[in-house]
Amino acid sequence: METKEKQMKLYNDILRKLIPFLGLAVMIVVFQVFGEGKLLTAGNMKSILNQTVYVAIMAFGAVFVYSHAGMDLSYGAVIGFSVLSAILAGRAGAPLAVILLINIASAVFWFALNGFISVYLRVSPFITSLCVMYMCRGILNTVCAKEKYSVPVYIYDYDNWTVKITVLVVAYIVCWLLFEKSSIGKANRAIGGNPLAARQAGVNVEKTRMIAYLISGITVGIGGFILMARAGSVSTSTGQGLEMNVITALVLGGVPLSGGSRAKMVGALIGSFSVILLRNGLIILGVNERVIEGIQGLVLLIIVFLTYMKNKDGVWQ
Amino acid sequence: MGNEVLIKTNQIVKHFGLTHALNGISIEVRRGEVVGLIGENGSGKSTLSSILSGIYPPTSGSLEWKGKPYKPVDAMDAQRHGVSMVTQEMGTLPGIRVADNIFLGREEFFARKKIVNRKKMYEAAREALGKIGITDIDPEAPIAGYGLEDRKLIEVVRAIYTDPEIFIVDETTTALSQKGREIIYRLIEKFQKEDRAVIFISHDLEEIMQVCSRLIVLRDGDFIADLSREEFEENRIKELMVGRKLTGDYYRSDYDGTYGKDVVLKAERIYAGHVLQDVSLELHKGEILGIGGLTDCGMHDLGKVLFGMEKPLYGSVSFGDGTKITSAKQAISGKVGYVSKNRDQEGLILSASILDNTVLPSLNKIMRTGLIFRRDEKNFTDKQVKDLSIKCREIEQDVRDLSGGNKQKVVFGKWLGNESEIFILDCPTRGIDIGVKAFMYQLMYRLKKEGKSIIMISEELPELIGMSDRIMIMKGGKIQRTFHRSEELNESALIKEMV
Numbered sequence: 001m002e003t004k005e006k007q008m009k010l011y012n013d014i015l016r017k018l019i020p021f022l023g024l025a026v027m028i029v030v031f032q033v034f035g036e037g038k039l040l041t042a043g044n045m046k047s048i049l050n051q052t053v054y055v056a057i058m059a060f061g062a063v064f065v066y067s068h069a070g071m072d073l074s075y076g077a078v079i080g081f082s083v084l085s086a087i088l089a090g091r092a093g094a095p096l097a098v099i100l101l102i103n104i105a106s107a108v109f110w111f112a113l114n115g116f117i118s119v120y121l122r123v124s125p126f127i128t129s130l131c132v133m134y135m136c137r138g139i140l141n142t143v144c145a146k147e148k149y150s151v152p153v154y155i156y157d158y159d160n161w162t163v164k165i166t167v168l169v170v171a172y173i174v175c176w177l178l179f180e181k182s183s184i185g186k187a188n189r190a191i192g193g194n195p196l197a198a199r200q201a202g203v204n205v206e207k208t209r210m211i212a213y214l215i216s217g218i219t220v221g222i223g224g225f226i227l228m229a230r231a232g233s234v235s236t237s238t239g240q241g242l243e244m245n246v247i248t249a250l251v252l253g254g255v256p257l258s259g260g261s262r263a264k265m266v267g268a269l270i271g272s273f274s275v276i277l278l279r280n281g282l283i284i285l286g287v288n289e290r291v292i293e294g295i296q297g298l299v300l301l302i303i304v305f306l307t308y309m310k311n312k313d314g315v316w317q
Numbered sequence: 318m319g320n321e322v323l324i325k326t327n328q329i330v331k332h333f334g335l336t337h338a339l340n341g342i343s344i345e346v347r348r349g350e351v352v353g354l355i356g357e358n359g360s361g362k363s364t365l366s367s368i369l370s371g372i373y374p375p376t377s378g379s380l381e382w383k384g385k386p387y388k389p390v391d392a393m394d395a396q397r398h399g400v401s402m403v404t405q406e407m408g409t410l411p412g413i414r415v416a417d418n419i420f421l422g423r424e425e426f427f428a429r430k431k432i433v434n435r436k437k438m439y440e441a442a443r444e445a446l447g448k449i450g451i452t453d454i455d456p457e458a459p460i461a462g463y464g465l466e467d468r469k470l471i472e473v474v475r476a477i478y479t480d481p482e483i484f485i486v487d488e489t490t491t492a493l494s495q496k497g498r499e500i501i502y503r504l505i506e507k508f509q510k511e512d513r514a515v516i517f518i519s520h521d522l523e524e525i526m527q528v529c530s531r532l533i534v535l536r537d538g539d540f541i542a543d544l545s546r547e548e549f550e551e552n553r554i555k556e557l558m559v560g561r562k563l564t565g566d567y568y569r570s571d572y573d574g575t576y577g578k579d580v581v582l583k584a585e586r587i588y589a590g591h592v593l594q595d596v597s598l599e600l601h602k603g604e605i606l607g608i609g610g611l612t613d614c615g616m617h618d619l620g621k622v623l624f625g626m627e628k629p630l631y632g633s634v635s636f637g638d639g640t641k642i643t644s645a646k647q648a649i650s651g652k653v654g655y656v657s658k659n660r661d662q663e664g665l666i667l668s669a670s671i672l673d674n675t676v677l678p679s680l681n682k683i684m685r686t687g688l689i690f691r692r693d694e695k696n697f698t699d700k701q702v703k704d705l706s707i708k709c710r711e712i713e714q715d716v717r718d719l720s721g722g723n724k725q726k727v728v729f730g731k732w733l734g735n736e737s738e739i740f741i742l743d744c745p746t747r748g749i750d751i752g753v754k755a756f757m758y759q760l761m762y763r764l765k766k767e768g769k770s771i772i773m774i775s776e777e778l779p780e781l782i783g784m785s786d787r788i789m790i791m792k793g794g795k796i797q798r799t800f801h802r803s804e805e806l807n808e809s810a811l812i813k814e815m816v
Contacts, residue, residue, distance in 0.1 A: 010710075181688045183680040190677055193666035200626065200663055201677040201731065202649035261669035 016262075020254040020270045027274065031281030038284045048273070048280050050230060053164045054079070054223035055242065056272035059249045060175035061219025063268045064184070064212035065125075066250055068191040069259030074114060074129040075220060075246045077136035080239030082107040082224030084140055087234050090152045099155070103228065104221030108214060110136060115213025119206050133243065141236050150233040159229040171222060176265045178215065185265075188212050192259020241293070248275040248300050256307060320348040321383065323483055323514050324369060324400065329378035331364050331538075338364040339538045341378065346483065351505055351515045353529035355522070357558055357754075361538040362518050366485045369516070370402035371395030393422055401481035403489045409460055409468045409475075416442035416456035419475045445474050449500055465611060466497050466816060477504065484508055485516045490524060494816045502528065521808065522551060536560050567755055568783025569762045574802030576786050577602030579637055581770045582623065582653070582739050586632035590618045592794035593629070600739065600770050605761060607785030608774045610815050615794040616774045617658055620743040623772065624648050624655040649678050651739075654732025656725075658743040658774075664728045667717040671709055672698045674716050674727055679735045701730030705760075722753030729760065740764065743774045758784060778808040790814040 031039045038044060058075050065072050085106040086099045094102070114132050118125035179185030187208040190198040199205050231238065247257070253271025255263045278299065282292045322345045331339040339361045346352050354362040368375050371389030380387040382398055389395035392402070409418045416435075419442050420426065427438040442456035451474070454467055463471070469489060477484060486505070490498050505528060508515045519525045525532065526549050534541040534557045542557050559567070582600040587593055592615035600606050608616045621627040623634055625648040634642045642648045645655070657663040665674055675698045676683055683693045698712045705726040709719060716727055725745070732740060742761075746754045761771055761784060775781050781788050788800040790811055797814045800806055 013713075177688065181690070183684065183689065186673070186677070186680060186689070190666055190669070190673070193669045193673075194663075196663040197666050197674075198677070200624075200645055200655060200657060202646045203677070204644075204646055261666065261673050 016254065020252060020267055020274070023252060024270055024274045024277065027277050027281060031277070031284060035281060035284035039281060044280065044284070048276050050164075051280075052272050052276045053168050054226045054230075055245050055249055055276060056168060056269055057171045057219050057223040057226065058216075058242070059246050059253075059268035059272050060171055060265065061216035062246050062250060063175070063179060063255060063263055063265055064188055064215045066192075066255055066257060067179075067185070067259050067263035068188040068209050068212055070118060070125040070209060070212065071257065072114065072125055072129040072216070073243050073247075074110065074132040074136065076239040076242035076244070077133040077140070078107050078110045078217075078239075079220050079224045079227060079242055080140050080234070081110060081136040082221050083228045083231070083238050084143060084149070084234045086224065086228055087149045087151050088143075090155065091149060096155075096158075100225050103224045104218055107221035107224055108217035111213045111217030111220065112210075115210045119209045119213075140234070140238065144234060144236045144238075148233045148235045151228060155229050156232060158225075159232075163229075164226060167222060167226060171219065172265070172269060175215070175219070175268075179263075179265045184208065184211055184215075189259070189261050189263055192263065193261055244293075244296065244300075245272075245275050245279075248278075248296055251300055251303050251307075252278075257304060320350070320512070322347050322381075323383060324387070325381040325384075326365075326369070327379045327381070329365065329368060329375045329380070331361075331368060331373075332376045337538055339368075339375070342535070342538075342540050344533055344540070344543070346514050346516060348482075348512045348514055349509055349530075351509055351517055351528060351530045353525040353532040354516060354518045354535065355525055355532055355554065355558060356535035356541075360535040360558070362535050363487055364538075365535070366402060366487050366516060366518060369395070369483075370400050370485055372402075396479050396481065399479075399482035400485065401476040401479060401483070402485035402487060403469070403472050403476045404487050409472055411461055413460060414456065415454060415458055415460055415463070415471055418460055418471055419445060419456070419478060421475070423478075442474075445478050446471075449474065449477075449504060451500070465613060466493055469493060470497055470500065473501065473504070482513045483516065484513070485518070487518045490519055490521070498524075522554060526551070526554075534558055568758055568780065572802055572804045574786045576604035576765075576770075577768065581637045582634070582772075583637065584619075584623060584632065584634050587619070587622055587629045587634070588631040589622050589627055589629040590615070593618055593622065594794040596632075596791075596794070596796055598789065598796070600772055602770055603765055603768045604786050605765050605771045605773060605784055607781040607788040608772060608791060609776070609778060609781045609788060609811060610791035610797075612776055614791040614815070616791045617743055619791070620655070620658075620741050620772070620774050624653060624741050626655070649735065652735070652737050653739045653741065654678075654735065654737035656728050656732070656740070656742045656745050658747060660721075660724060660728060660747070665716050665724060668715060670713045671702065671707070671716055671719075671727055672712045675701055675712075675730050675734055678731050682735065697734055698730075701727075701734050704733070705730050706756075722749040722756075725749050725753065725757070729757075738769055740769065740771045741774075742771060744776060745773060746775075746777070746780060778811050781811070782806050782808065792816070 028039065058079065062072065062075065082103050086103040089102045090099045110132055114128055117123050117128045187198065187203045190201065190203055191205055191208060195205055249271035250268060251257065251271065252274040253267030253269070255267045255271065279292055279296065282295060283289065325345040327343055328341040329339055330341050342365060354366065356362050367373055371392045371394050387398065389398060410421065416439050420438060424433045427434045427441070439456045446454055446456065451470055454463065454471065460468060460471070473489070486501065490501055493501065505515050505517065517525060517529055530546055532544040532549065532554065534544070534554065536558060579602045580599045581602050584596060584598045587596040596619060608619065610616050618627060622629050625634065625642040625644045636642065636651050640651065642651065661667060672694055676694050679697065680689060683689055683697055685693065695712065702709065702712055707723050707726045707730065709723065716724060719727065746757055764771060773781070773784060786802050788811065790797045792815055800811070
């Protein structure tokens with residue numbers, strides 16, 4: 001009897017690790033079959049990959065913040081701000097390196113603020129990031145109220161596959177090493193699991209959480225560069241809704257929103273493909289784009305609900 | 318024994334998650350009896366009495382009250398039936414008055430049209446206190462003005478106000494001085510004379526043998542024995558509690574009590590939190606320093622201060638070489654390990670694996686060329702699992718699923734793995750079964766022999782006496798008295814300093 005229970009637990013563990021991959025595979029099959037084969041065409045696959053790149057890079061950084069249970073909503077607005085700052089710098093004649101630096105620095109600025117207020121001033125990260133999101137949106141709405149700003153033409157050259165794939169792969173490897181193979185990732189997960197226990201095991205909780213925000217800022221800045229080269233301009237709506245894509249990516253990838261040891265870097269990668277595939281597949285099926293947002297919200301809610309249901313012994317994780 | 322059976326349990330089973338607190342207990346209590354429940358920590362005696370008094374329902378099995386099925390939904394419901402309990406943990410609410418505490422939830426006695434007549438309530442409270450011989454507690458005063466002992470007595474008044482037919486006393490006398498104990502003993506006598514019944518739970522074997530007319534021994538949630546007064550015999554009861562012949566190797570058997578000369582950890586004039594006042598101590602190489610007292614005497618706070626988790630308002634903690642300890646991180650790098658009293662809340666990450674928990678303080682040690690390799694983590698954890706014989710399915714298993722004893726071993730594994738030289742153990746054997754307990758005592762003794770230093774903060778007097786080279790008894794945030802290891806040292810000498 002007891003061994004059977006243990007077996008069940010083992011299967012559950014394996015299943016939990018596989019579900020994100022299975023989900024992705026099932027979606028591919030379903031959309032391919034019901035979408036009359038439009039999903040796996042070269043054009044559509046390129047379009048999926050294009051959208052996935054910057055969502056995934058942001059999600060890599062977000063794993064650090066979410067793994068220590070730092071719920072953050074500011075991704076979309078901060079990437080918008082990053083694109084805006086870099087474009088304005090570019091129009092003023094800044095060279096490429098400076099543009100890229102401004103992309104990153106402007107995102108890091110907001111995430112440092114986000115982190116400082118949440119970590120040291122002890123405001124709930126949810127509220128802090130909601131306010132940061134509104135501040136960034138406010139700036140975008142003000143600056144871009146009358147006109148769209150476009151990038152210097154040469155920037156378009158960087159919207160190519162070599163750059164995008166290289167950046168994606170390098171960002172993944174660096175984040176994977178930091179998260180899975182260094183003490184930064186382990187300490188963040190420990191804080192997500194139990195901040196008191198982490199502190200008693202010698203983790204500097206404040207510093208560790210702050211580092212997570214800074215890493216997130218850097219990845220948003222890099223994602224901002226890719227988005228900027230792709231979109232070519234900035235408007236009031238730049239980056240809008242991307243925070244939801246990042247959160248959905250994490251959840252679809254099996255990263256628990258409440259943090260802890262279950263968070264895995266590979267989840268962010270798989271989940272990013274999943275969320276973009278979900279949106280893309282629904283478009284192929286002819287679903288109205290506005291309805292898709294509703295569906296995405298519903299899917300997120302259901303999955304979060306199901307992952308909480310699994311721990312009905314009263315201990316959430 | 319021809320008296321009416323008041324309460325009866327049939328095959329009561331209680332599980333808390335994976336912990337089996339009671340495995341099918343059937344007992345009965347008759348009118349005119351004083352039944353002692355005895356057993357080691359974690360034997361299930363508090364769980365059983367909590368089920369009787371409606372605090373939680375059994376997982377399976379049934380209860381009978383005077384021959385009829387009895388399913389109390391909560392403590393109030395049990396009280397309406399006639400079962401009243403004074404609990405082990407503090408049961409009064411701070412911030413309100415004495416009388417409000419006595420009549421908490423029963424204000425309707427004094428209410429007309431929902432408005433409570435406070436004057437009547439104070440009068441009734443005064444009367445109830447006077448009935449059991451307490452005249453120096455003012456029902457109109459806020460409860461915060463009274464010490465632990467008075468608060469406990471207020472709780473007693475609260476419990477017996479409804480004239481229960483069964484009065485359950487759970488570890489209450491530990492917190493009381495002789496005067497308070499006398500009050501409880503008189504009450505017990507009164508219950509017995511009036512053909513009601515008492516269930517008495519205490520750690521103090523001497524006391525329980527004096528007070529009770531019958532003894533029920535529990536061990537690891539199992540019913541072990543039912544002894545009538547003629548069968549009371551100290552060594553026999555102890556053996557039944559522990560489950561084997563008591564030999565010298567449970568606690569350490571020597572009365573040597575010597576330790577090294579070098580001071581490894583030093584606290585100087587610590588003031589901290591709400592309690593600690595002017596506490597100084599020195600821990601030596603190879604010493605087991607026991608710290609005892611009532612639970613709110615400040616000893617648990619002291620443990621946190623020594624580990625750098627809590628900053629003192631005044632005074633300092635330092636290593637033997639004079640380096641000050643100001644954070645847990647710093648304490649750990651100076652080879653200090655800390656075992657928290659609240660293991661599940663502070664000591665472990667329950668949702669993380671044995672491996673993740675074990676390596677956490679030692680990540681820098683495991684790191685090679687800036688990276689942490691899975692294989693190194695595994696080897697590190699495997700060694701601890703093997704050395705401490707932690708029973709688990711695999712080291713990737715969540716700590717949550719382990720038993721209390723194995724969880725505690727994981728906590729020890731963290732610090733042994735980090736090669737700690739100084740161990741601050743806050744209630745290290747709390748809630749773990751007797752086998753693991755014995756293992757922990759042997760481990761502590763071995764560590765001492767290896768020249769490691771241990772501070773053991775404990776609420777259990779036998780283990781303090783059994784293991785320590787020196788025992789400091791704290792009271793009201795101060796060190797009351799220090800005892801040295803000796804064969805003559807007994808619990809009542811310590812208790813006298815505690816209350």
